[in-house]
Amino acid sequence: VNPIPDDRESDSTASSDGLDDQRPSPRLFDAVVEQPAAVAQLLAAAVRPVHAYLVVGSLDLGGRELARGFAAALLCPHGGCARCETCRRVLAGVHPDVVDVERAGAALSVGDAAEVVRIAQRKPIEAGGQVVVVADLHLARLSAPVLLKTLEEPPGPTVFVLLADMVPPDLATVASRCIRVDLRPVPQGELAAWLVAQGFTPDLAHTVAGASGGNPSRARLLAEDPEFSARQALWRSVPSRLDGTGSAAGALAAELLAAAEQAAGPVRERHRLEIEQRNEDAEATGVRTPMREIQERHRREDRRQRTDELRAGLGVLAGEYRDRLAAQADVSGAHAGPGTEAAAARARQLVQAVSFIETLAEELVRNPNETLQLEALLVRLSSVPG
Ligand SMILES: [Zn+2]
Numbered sequence: 001v002n003p004i005p006d007d008r009e010s011d012s013t014a015s016s017d018g019l020d021d022q023r024p025s026p027r028l029f030d031a032v033v034e035q036p037a038a039v040a041q042l043l044a045a046a047v048r049p050v051h052a053y054l055v056v057g058s059l060d061l062g063g064r065e066l067a068r069g070f071a072a073a074l075l076c077p078h079g080g081c082a083r084c085e086t087c088r089r090v091l092a093g094v095h096p097d098v099v100d101v102e103r104a105g106a107a108l109s110v111g112d113a114a115e116v117v118r119i120a121q122r123k124p125i126e127a128g129g130q131v132v133v134v135a136d137l138h139l140a141r142l143s144a145p146v147l148l149k150t151l152e153e154p155p156g157p158t159v160f161v162l163l164a165d166m167v168p169p170d171l172a173t174v175a176s177r178c179i180r181v182d183l184r185p186v187p188q189g190e191l192a193a194w195l196v197a198q199g200f201t202p203d204l205a206h207t208v209a210g211a212s213g214g215n216p217s218r219a220r221l222l223a224e225d226p227e228f229s230a231r232q233a234l235w236r237s238v239p240s241r242l243d244g245t246g247s248a249a250g251a252l253a254a255e256l257l258a259a260a261e262q263a264a265g266p267v268r269e270r271h272r273l274e275i276e277q278r279n280e281d282a283e284a285t286g287v288r289t290p291m292r293e294i295q296e297r298h299r300r301e302d303r304r305q306r307t308d309e310l311r312a313g314l315g316v317l318a319g320e321y322r323d324r325l326a327a328q329a330d331v332s333g334a335h336a337g338p339g340t341e342a343a344a345a346r347a348r349q350l351v352q353a354v355s356f357i358e359t360l361a362e363e364l365v366r367n368p369n370e371t372l373q374l375e376a377l378l379v380r381l382s383s384v385p386g
Contacts, residue, residue: 023047024073024080028087031065033194033216034186038066041181046073046080051154054162054175057183059135060217060304064100066181067161071098071131074159086127094281097130102293108136113143117150120158129157137164137171144174151177185214195223207232211312218308221266231259231309235316239324239386242378249378257371260309267305271298307364310374314361318354321384325350349384356380 024046029039038055045053053070055063072090073080075097081087089095099119103112116134124130140147151160151174160178167175186194188209194216195205200223208228212219222228234256242248275294282288328347360377364370 022079024076025082027082028069028072028080028091029066030069031091032062032069034190035062035066035183038181038183039069042066042070043073045179046070049074049159050179051158052151052160052162052178053181054137054164054167054178055181055183056164056167058165058215059163060215061183061185062216063163063183064133064135066183067131067133067163068093068098070161071095071133071159074129074131075127077127089285092281094285094287095127096125096287097127099130099132101132101134102297103136103139104293104296106139108134108140108143110143110146113140113146116147116160120150120160121155124157129159131159131161133161133163135163137162137174138166138168140174141168141170144171148174148177186216187214191216191219195219198223211315213308213312215308218305221270221305222312225263225266227259227262227265231263231313232316234259235313236320238317238378239320239381239384242382242384242386244382246379246382249382250375253371253375253378256310256313256374260306260313260370263309264302264305267301271301274298306370310364310370311361314357314364318357318361321350321353321357325354346385353381353384 024043026039026043029035029042032039042053055066057063068091072082072087075090075095076082076084076087078084082091086095090098093100101112101116101119103109116132119130119132122130134147154160162174162178164171188206191209191212191214192202192205195209196202198220200208204223208219208222211222211228211232238252238256241252275291278291278294325347328343328350356377360373363373
């Protein structure tokens with residue numbers, strides 16, 4: 001239907017400035033940080049799309065931005081030019097034929113899935129097709145059968161982009177009806193380079209890249225956060241401030257939690273700006289996203305930010321005990337003799353301290369009762385001489 005002229009085959013730059021270029025522009029994916037494999041896969045897929053894609057990986061890795069770039073490639077009358085009004089509006093999240101479906105409650109319910117089906121059967125409003133983006137598919141255990149039916153009998157010109165943190169076994173059938181696109185945590189070096197390109201100093205970029213778990217959204221928040229190094233210093237001070245008493249452990253836990261709470265400042269500011277922007281867009285276009293959904297998402301992001309912050313702090317703390325362990329090994333190696341047994345006992349304590357910390361870091365994700373867990377950890381660590 002849209003044959004690609006021969007000159008484009010022989011010289012890919014010849015028509016790159018023309019709006020008649022039928023290949024999608026990689027610039028549609030400028031907002032996606034360091035996911036070259038996923039971007040290449042969707043650039044290729046946009047030329048002859050199937051009806052469902054499943055993007056797997058934490059939302060913070062850019063699933064939403066990836067979905068928008070892909071939607072622009074599909075709906076743009078020029079094949080994804082990244083410059084026309086359609087591309088601009090799709091990328092800004094205000095095109096009526098790109099519909100974001102957000103869950104209303106803790107799971108993606110049967111009601112949410114029915115809404116997906118209803119939207120999918122609608123006729124496109126402006127473009128030749130529509131794109132339905134469904135977030136948190138991993139929480140669709142009960143509603144999967146409803147979605148499956150629609151995915152198996154796709155209505156007209158609708159392309160689904162399903163976003164999931166992971167694929168639990170009970171969603172394997174839904175996943176099998178989709179082309180899978182994987183997002184990966186960004187390696188520390190690439191993440192640091194990305195931050196440096198945005199004007200952050202190499203030292204800061206390297207430190208926050210290490211503390212972000214390969215997550216660009218979190219790395220950027222940390223880099224913009226003037227209190228970041230103060231919080232790192234606070235976590236590093238823990239071993240020397242534990243004096244063996246429960247009261248010291250309790251006070252320190254409260255201080256660490258307060259710091260984690262304060263760390264939510266930048267993400268809350270970002271939320272405030274998003275709501276402001278949404279209100280302006282709604283004024284300009286008449287398309288209104290229900291605020292309740294946005295507020296729900298903000299609450300989830302706020303929660304995730306806190307967990308990420310505590311896990312990063314625990315990582316710093318584990319590093320402190322590892323450093324002590326390494327210093328201990330040096331000392332023991334240099335002075336084999338009467339002190340060896342005491343040194344070995346201390347080394348065992350330090351190894352155990354690291355293991356306590358790492359266990360809590362894992363448990364925080366499943367059962368985020370931070371206050372009690374952090375206090376219990378510090379009480380345990382109190383028996384390890386700082
Ligand atoms: Zn365009």
